[in-house]
Amino acid sequence: MVLWVLIQREIKSFFISPTAYIVLFACAVIHGLNFAFWLEYMTSNNIKDFTLLQATVNSFFFWFLLLIQAPVLTMRSFAEENRSGTIEMILTAPVREWEVVLAKFVGALSFFSVLWLPLALDFLGLRLFWGHPLGSSGSMELLSLAMLLLLGSLFLAIGIFASCLTRSQMVAAILSFGAIFAIFSLSFVVYLGLIGQTRDLVTYFSFLDQMDTFSRGIFDSRPLVLTLSGTILFLFLTERVLQWRRLRS
Amino acid sequence: MITVENLTKDYAGFRAVQGISFSVQKGEIVGFLGPNGAGKTTTMRVLAGYLPPTGGRVAVAGHDIVAESLEARRHVGYMPENVPLYTDLRVNEYLAYRARLKGVKGRKVRERVEAVNRLCHLDDVKNKMIGNLSKGYRQRVGLADALVHEPDLLILDEPTIGLDPHQIRSVRDLIRSLGNRHTILLSSHILSEVEAVCTRVLILHRGRIEAADTPENLARLVRGGGGGVRLEVSCRSEEGQRELARLPDVESVNCRAEREGWSVFEIAPKTGKDIRDGIFSVVQQQNWRLREMSRLRASLEDIFVELTQD
Ligand SMILES: Nc1ncnc2c1ncn2[C@@H]1O[C@H](COP(=O)(O)OP(=O)(O)OP(=O)(O)O)[C@@H](O)[C@H]1O
Ligand SMILES: [Mg+2]
Numbered sequence: 001m002v003l004w005v006l007i008q009r010e011i012k013s014f015f016i017s018p019t020a021y022i023v024l025f026a027c028a029v030i031h032g033l034n035f036a037f038w039l040e041y042m043t044s045n046n047i048k049d050f051t052l053l054q055a056t057v058n059s060f061f062f063w064f065l066l067l068i069q070a071p072v073l074t075m076r077s078f079a080e081e082n083r084s085g086t087i088e089m090i091l092t093a094p095v096r097e098w099e100v101v102l103a104k105f106v107g108a109l110s111f112f113s114v115l116w117l118p119l120a121l122d123f124l125g126l127r128l129f130w131g132h133p134l135g136s137s138g139s140m141e142l143l144s145l146a147m148l149l150l151l152g153s154l155f156l157a158i159g160i161f162a163s164c165l166t167r168s169q170m171v172a173a174i175l176s177f178g179a180i181f182a183i184f185s186l187s188f189v190v191y192l193g194l195i196g197q198t199r200d201l202v203t204y205f206s207f208l209d210q211m212d213t214f215s216r217g218i219f220d221s222r223p224l225v226l227t228l229s230g231t232i233l234f235l236f237l238t239e240r241v242l243q244w245r246r247l248r249s
Numbered sequence: 250m251i252t253v254e255n256l257t258k259d260y261a262g263f264r265a266v267q268g269i270s271f272s273v274q275k276g277e278i279v280g281f282l283g284p285n286g287a288g289k290t291t292t293m294r295v296l297a298g299y300l301p302p303t304g305g306r307v308a309v310a311g312h313d314i315v316a317e318s319l320e321a322r323r324h325v326g327y328m329p330e331n332v333p334l335y336t337d338l339r340v341n342e343y344l345a346y347r348a349r350l351k352g353v354k355g356r357k358v359r360e361r362v363e364a365v366n367r368l369c370h371l372d373d374v375k376n377k378m379i380g381n382l383s384k385g386y387r388q389r390v391g392l393a394d395a396l397v398h399e400p401d402l403l404i405l406d407e408p409t410i411g412l413d414p415h416q417i418r419s420v421r422d423l424i425r426s427l428g429n430r431h432t433i434l435l436s437s438h439i440l441s442e443v444e445a446v447c448t449r450v451l452i453l454h455r456g457r458i459e460a461a462d463t464p465e466n467l468a469r470l471v472r473g474g475g476g477g478v479r480l481e482v483s484c485r486s487e488e489g490q491r492e493l494a495r496l497p498d499v500e501s502v503n504c505r506a507e508r509e510g511w512s513v514f515e516i517a518p519k520t521g522k523d524i525r526d527g528i529f530s531v532v533q534q535q536n537w538r539l540r541e542m543s544r545l546r547a548s549l550e551d552i553f554v555e556l557t558q559d
Pocket of ligand 2: 289290291330406
């Protein structure tokens with residue numbers, strides 16, 4: 001299966017580089033410190049108003065990592081192939097464009113998941129060894145994890161799209177970070193005192209609120225639809241660009 | 250194996266290939282020749298399915314390159330101009346990846362990788378990182394890649410560029426031996442190489458085919474190419490020129506050198522005539538002494554320059 005061959009190559013290309021392990025280590029440390037800080041803060045002050053999970057998903061470092069990871073993970077994907085010319089080798093093999101794009105996406109999402117594994121393990125450990133996860137239930141944690149992966153998918157898809165537009169990794173990273181940060185900023189626009197339909201529209205894009213909702217164990221289908229359709233849209237656009245690259249004349 | 254009808258290819262308004270037509274039969278080794286910017290790479294990229302044609306029809310192994318692109322690509326082994334490779338893989342890993350990508354399955358993958366390693370003399374470096382290989386070895390990896398799925402058709406864009414003379418010779422021998430099982434289209438600037446390897450030559454200039462024939466026939470095509478004679482005799486240049494030009498079948502007489510009573514002439518016949526006999530009679534009549542009389546053979550280089558000069 002050609003798709004599987006491509007996916008294997010993508011996953012390998014992430015784990016082959018030593019920087020991958022440095023990034024993984026750095027993320028694990030940041031997650032661990034952030035987690036430990038809130039754990040200590042909440043137990044010593046005996047806080048019951050919100051859960052540790054809520055505190056985590058609303059913390060600065062949680063979003064900092066989430067926003068910065070996608071551009072870093074995807075800036076290479078197509079830009080490097082465009083620069084080195086290996087894209088010509090791929091596209092003259094009997095493979096379809098969408099297979100190439102999907103493989104890039106699956107590879108990036110796999111590595112993204114691994115980067116968040118430490119945080120998941122922090123919560124799992126708390127549950128197993130302390131039996132007392134500071135307020136959050138298993139379903140709250142799973143819903144948060146799902147929302148995290150959905151957001152990750154959307155951001156990675158944006159990153160891959162940006163990467164296929166250029167042959168410079170730097171340009172790709174700046175483009176995708178700009179786009180991702182712009183969407184994320186809508187979370188704060190709500191507080192500008194909007195009313196009526198505009199407010200409804202902006203709330204639809206308020207990832208901060210949606211993450212908070214999920215972490216309280218409340219399922220909302222709107223962010224699911226938004227992130228999934230956004231992901232598909234950007235992967236589709238990437239496939240179009242690859243075809244258009246060839247059809248451009 | 251390849252049918253190209255009226256192919257055009259535009260780059261942002263600039264027409265790089267201007268309506269060329271040719272075909273390549275199974276078992277042929279065809280050489281693409283042309284000066285820089287002639288459109289060789291562009292044409293090959295279209296044939297390999299990387300760029301779609303702007304106009305015209307291209308079929309490879311009986312499959313249209315646009316409508317049945319995937320099927321067409323299955324039959325092609327393509328080696329691009331600068332041989333882009335993944336530098337972070339080992340030679341073996343890379344070739345295995347490429348084999349599987351091109352549809353080689355299961356246990357055959359290892360077999361094929363070993364076979365092309367042997368064929369392209371890569372055994373010494375098969376466990377090295379591609380990023381650490383010299384240019385020549387990368388070139389061979391590119392060739393091995395093109396061969397790994399046993400394609401019917403090989404498209405090689407300047408396969409010997411950047412190689413040392415030993416490697417050029419070995420790649421040339423390899424290509425010649427591959428000619429038994431594969432149809433090959435290669436491009437090159439090295440005329441002697443094309444002459445030595447190819448059964449047919451296409452000369453491309455500014456996006457058009459200027460000539461297409463066997464190297465020998467092309468030589469005949471050029472003025473003075475067939476049956477030109479070089480002559481060194483003891484006479485003054487004006488005298489020789491006057492006497493030789495009297496021969497009815499002679500097209501032109503050029504004096505190349507005159508020193509110490511000897512002159513060197515290059516004599517071109519009218520198309521298809523043999524003038525050697527006539528020249529000898531003139532030499533006898535004039536009582537010239539004769540030091541050299543030899544045939545001029547137009548090299549592919551002459552043809553190339555002739556056809557592609559502005
Ligand atoms: N991507 C591109 N965009 C615009 N023009 C291009 C592009 N690629 C090639 N060209 C132009 O098309 C023409 C043909 O180029 P091509 O690379 O096919 O020549 P070539 O015969 O392979 O030359 P060389 O012997 O130097 O490799 C050139 O004038 C070149 O400038
Ligand atoms: Mg070229």
